[in-house]
Every structure is written in C-alpha cells, then in structure tokens.
Amino acid sequence: MDTIRKIKIDIIEGRYKAISAYKIPKDPDNWYNCPNCNLKPLVWEFDNGRSTACGCGENLYHHFSIKADSIMDIFRRDWDFSKYDSDQLRGNWNNWVGLEIDRQVKCGEILVSSE
Numbered sequence: 535m536d537t538i539r540k541i542k543i544d545i546i547e548g549r550y551k552a553i554s555a556y557k558i559p560k561d562p563d564n565w566y567n568c569p570n571c572n573l574k575p576l577v578w579e580f581d582n583g584r585s586t587a588c589g590c591g592e593n594l595y596h597h598f599s600i601k602a603d604s605i606m607d608i609f610r611r612d613w614d615f616s617k618y619d620s621d622q623l624r625g626n627w628n629n630w631v632g633l634e635i636d637r638q639v640k641c642g643e644i645l646v647s648s649e
C-alpha cells in the first residue's frame with residue numbers, strides 16, 4: 535500500500551491525535567515513522583509556527599509535537615527570508631526519531647532543535 539493511502543486510512547480510523555489543520559507532508563516517504571505509535575507524522579505549517587502530530591498524546595488538543603522555526607521567527611531574528619529552511623521540520627522530526635531509537639527516550643521528554 536502506498537504511504538499516502540496508509541496515512542489517510544490511519545486518519546479516518548482515528549489513530550492521529552491532531553486537529554484537521556494538520557496535513558500529510560508532501561514527501562511522507564522521507565519522514566520516519568514515530569518509534570512509539572509507528573505513524574508517519576502529520577504537519578501543520580503556518581506563518582507563526584511549524585509542528586508535527588502523530589498518535590502520541592492525550593487528545594486532539596494536547597499531543598506530542600516536534601517543532602521548527604516559523605517563517606516569522608526567522609524574519610524577527612534575522613530579517614532575512616533566505617535563512618528560512620523549509621525542510622527544517624522534517625529534519626527535526628527525523629533527528630528526534632533517531633535519538634529515540636538510540637537512547638530509548640520516552641515520547642515527549644525532549645524537543646530537538648536544529649541548532
């Protein structure tokens with residue numbers, strides 16, 4: 535089964551703890567599966583934030599999330615949109631999954647920054 539189809543089924547079956555603003559990433563095959571719930575993350579990217587949602591957490595509004603700098607964070611800090619890394623959220627997520635596997639860290643205990 536292809537990845538997007540599997541994610542859609544997981545969404546329909548209610549496995550994700552995510553409001554509908556979270557969408558399937560453009561390149562889901564390049565995102566690792568969560569080591570705790572085994573789902574690919576959904577992503578919410580807007581001007582003031584970027585974050586992930588998977589099946590980990592209590593409910594739609596209180597769930598585990600990996601974050602990345604938003605375009606407004608970059609603009610406020612550097613005044614330079616060329617420093618915006620559109621792939622940073624995926625990098626942070628995959629880093630976190632790698633750490634989780636290496637160190638057996640429990641879901642939600644750490645947030646990975648790209649810096």
Ligand SMILES: [Zn+2]
Nearest residue numbers: 568571588590
């Ligand atoms: Zn998870």
